[in-house]
Amino acid sequence: xxxxxxxxxxxxxxxxxxxxxxxxxxxxxxxxxxxxxxxxxxxxxxxxxxxxxxxxxxxxxxxxxxxxxxxxxxxxxxxxxxxxxxxxxxxxxxxxxxxxxxxxxxxxxxxxxxxxxxxxxxxxxxxxxxxxxxxxxxxxxxxxxxxxxxxxxxxxxxxxxxxxxxxxxxxxxxxxxxxxxxxxxxxxxxxxxxxxxxxxxxxxxxxxxxxxxxxxxxxxxxxxxxxxxxxxxxxxxxxxxxxxxxxxxxxxxxxxxxxxxxxxxxxxxxxxxxxxxxxxxxxxxxxxxxxxxxxxxxxxxxxxxxxxxxxxxxxxxxxxxxxxx
Amino acid sequence: xxxxxxxxxxxxxxxxxxxxxxxxxxxxxxxxxxxxxxxxxxxxxxxxxxxxxxxxxxxxxxxxxxxxxxxxxxxxxxxxxxxxxxxxxxxxxxxxxxxxxxxxxxxxxxxxxxxxxxxxxxxxxxxxxxxxxxxxxxxxxxxxxxxxxxxxxxxxxxxxxxxxxxxxxxxxxxxxxxxxxxxxxxxxxxxxxxxxxxxxxxxxxxxxxxxxxxxxxxxxxxxxxxxxxxxxxxxxxxxxxxxxxxxxxxxxxxxxxxxxxxxxxxxxxxxxxxxxxxxxxxxxxxxxxxxxxxxxxxxxxxxxxxxxxxxxxxxxxxxxxxxxx
Numbered sequence: 001x002x003x004x005x006x007x008x009x010x011x012x013x014x015x016x017x018x019x020x021x022x023x024x025x026x027x028x029x030x031x032x033x034x035x036x037x038x039x040x041x042x043x044x045x046x047x048x049x050x051x052x053x054x055x056x057x058x059x060x061x062x063x064x065x066x067x068x069x070x071x072x073x074x075x076x077x078x079x080x081x082x083x084x085x086x087x088x089x090x091x092x093x094x095x096x097x098x099x100x101x102x103x104x105x106x107x108x109x110x111x112x113x114x115x116x117x118x119x120x121x122x123x124x125x126x127x128x129x130x131x132x133x134x135x136x137x138x139x140x141x142x143x144x145x146x147x148x149x150x151x152x153x154x155x156x157x158x159x160x161x162x163x164x165x166x167x168x169x170x171x172x173x174x175x176x177x178x179x180x181x182x183x184x185x186x187x188x189x190x191x192x193x194x195x196x197x198x199x200x201x202x203x204x205x206x207x208x209x210x211x212x213x214x215x216x217x218x219x220x221x222x223x224x225x226x227x228x229x230x231x232x233x234x235x236x237x238x239x240x241x242x243x244x245x246x247x248x249x250x251x252x253x254x255x256x257x258x259x260x261x262x263x264x265x266x267x268x269x270x271x272x273x274x275x276x277x278x279x280x281x282x283x284x285x286x287x288x289x290x291x292x293x294x295x296x297x298x299x300x301x302x303x304x305x306x307x308x309x310x311x312x313x314x315x316x317x318x319x320x321x322x323x324x325x
Numbered sequence: 326x327x328x329x330x331x332x333x334x335x336x337x338x339x340x341x342x343x344x345x346x347x348x349x350x351x352x353x354x355x356x357x358x359x360x361x362x363x364x365x366x367x368x369x370x371x372x373x374x375x376x377x378x379x380x381x382x383x384x385x386x387x388x389x390x391x392x393x394x395x396x397x398x399x400x401x402x403x404x405x406x407x408x409x410x411x412x413x414x415x416x417x418x419x420x421x422x423x424x425x426x427x428x429x430x431x432x433x434x435x436x437x438x439x440x441x442x443x444x445x446x447x448x449x450x451x452x453x454x455x456x457x458x459x460x461x462x463x464x465x466x467x468x469x470x471x472x473x474x475x476x477x478x479x480x481x482x483x484x485x486x487x488x489x490x491x492x493x494x495x496x497x498x499x500x501x502x503x504x505x506x507x508x509x510x511x512x513x514x515x516x517x518x519x520x521x522x523x524x525x526x527x528x529x530x531x532x533x534x535x536x537x538x539x540x541x542x543x544x545x546x547x548x549x550x551x552x553x554x555x556x557x558x559x560x561x562x563x564x565x566x567x568x569x570x571x572x573x574x575x576x577x578x579x580x581x582x583x584x585x586x587x588x589x590x591x592x593x594x595x596x597x598x599x600x601x602x603x604x605x606x607x608x609x610x611x612x613x614x615x616x617x618x619x620x621x622x623x624x625x626x627x628x629x630x631x632x633x634x635x636x637x638x639x640x641x642x643x644x645x646x647x648x649x650x
Contacts, residue, residue, distance in 0.1 A: 030601065096603075098600070130595055238460040274457040278448065285447075
């Protein structure tokens with residue numbers, strides 16, 4: 001007898017559930033079996049809009065879905081604040097749990113959920129997708145390669161995204177009562193996971209947040225990125241990439257536009273441009289008796305000022321140091 | 326009468342002087358006129374090895390070069406600890422100064438150098454090359470574009486390089502008596518400059534160093550880089566780049582090898598891989614009565630633990646928070 005696919009029930013019709021329900025349908029060993037919303041019409045419309053099989057069960061409450069004996073596993077895309085209640089109940093109903101991240105508002109809540117899972121013999125997994133990408137396994141092979149990579153020293157993980165005014169006003173991740181961890185629980189979760197992943201999940205001894213996390217009340221539009229800013233890879237040309245209002249496709253399975261790469265062809269290497277600029281300023285002074293330019297020394301001095309302040313901060317036990325120009 | 330090129334004197338035969346003297350020769354308005362070392366043979370060999378014109382003046386002391394009335398400008402590649410003495414003397418001899426960075430050991434020294442330059446009407450410029458690259462101007466156009474880029478929020482600037490055992494033992498940048506600022510004055514200078522550059526050279530109000538700067542007594546070999554780790558640009562493939570012992574060409578004008586790009590083609594999107602993995606674990610429990618797997622909840626919990634610690638650190642005024650698992 002062939003194995004039956006694992007039958008998923010989905011509780012909550014969040015935007016992210018569209019992507020994950022498609023994934024459930026595409027996975028060779030899983031199927032969407034039921035969907036629940038607090039409003040039965042919403043659940044029915046969600047099933048229809050996302051092409052669920054016609055025999056998908058539609059429930060008007062999460063409880064009734066959890067009582068369905070044919071549901072094997074539950075996908076839980078609810079806001080974080082609701083995870084504790086619904087994950088524990090799901091476990092008690094002996095359903096396995098695939099839950100959106102962050103799993104809980106804190107470790108104490110997490111441990112209550114985990115205890116319920118262990119007591120009821122159910123599997124729990126959080127919905128961090130990138131760790132399952134085949135690319136991630138290939139990258140890990142590189143990190144594990146003592147010859148090619150060596151020893152892990154530093155991980156620099158950034159997560160930025162373009163949030164439009166609607167997101168910043170209405171998304172659950174900006175509502176403290178729904179997603180109390182906000183950007184830390186959302187983007188922060190990924191950055192933390194990536195550091196742990198690179199370190200073979202060895203926990204750090206201590207953690208220090210960087211000062212002045214800001215609530216981005218107004219978003220910005222673009223990003224600029226380059227990897228060879230000090231010395232360009234090649235002398236005759238140099239590139240950088242830009243993104244403007246980067247976004248994802250409808251189901252958030254890829255990007256609606258790729259960053260655009262810009263290549264600048266150069267006649268003279270950067271150090272020659274530097275000498276030319278310097279010699280040109282010197283010539284003005286020599287020929288015309290002009291005063292030395294103030295732009296470059298001012299820039300140098302500012303760099304030195306900040307350098308001094310960084311050193312002072314190190315010397316003062318990593319306290320903030322005021323810049324006095 | 327055509328303008329004569331600016332005649333450079335070079336004091337010190339540092340490795341970096343090879344690159345910059347080539348740049349001086351290539352610049353349309355500059356020429357290498359003289360070179361000085363504390364050892365006249367060293368200066369002569371340096372001139373020969375780097376293809377300086379046969380009529381280049383060779384000096385066995387910095388002072389004698391500075392006394393040459395035909396030297397317009399001096400390129401100063403000496404260790405940072407020697408900058409104050411020699412930059413001030415150069416200015417007093419009415420020679421313009423192109424100096425390696427960091428300009429000085431601190432702002433107090435910097436201001437002494439600047440004062441000498443101002444009193445003697447000479448130009449000073451530091452040797453930060455990348456700001457002179459045409460790419461940098463193009464990137465700035467993007468940053469200035471309110472439509473495409475918007476408002477600057479964050480700059481994330483990393484500078485890593487592969488330092489072989491010889492560098493870590495012998496380079497002047499690891500000798501406190503020669504380059505007392507070490508990596509901060511070298512790599513740090515560039516990172517600081519890049520932040521100032523992006524911010525139109527507006528000084529920050531405060532600066533806080535990140536804890537635990539480490540002296541890398543042992544280097545590592547490789548770097549791994551990707552820009553779309555959460556959601557790959559495209560569903561059917563994903564890329565990353567690796568470098569192993571990256572290095573520069575002989576004159577440090579480009580890279581001896583480019584990072585290599587690796588593309589992974591995928592049959593199933595990452596979220597489908599995730600569901601498949603989860604469903605497979607659930608199936609094992611259902612069919613074989615096995616215990617739920619512990620790997621994924623352990624990883625989730627560690628992520629949550631670190632997330633909690635970050636939040637605690639924010640709440641405690643950005644102090645370090647110990648991780649207690």
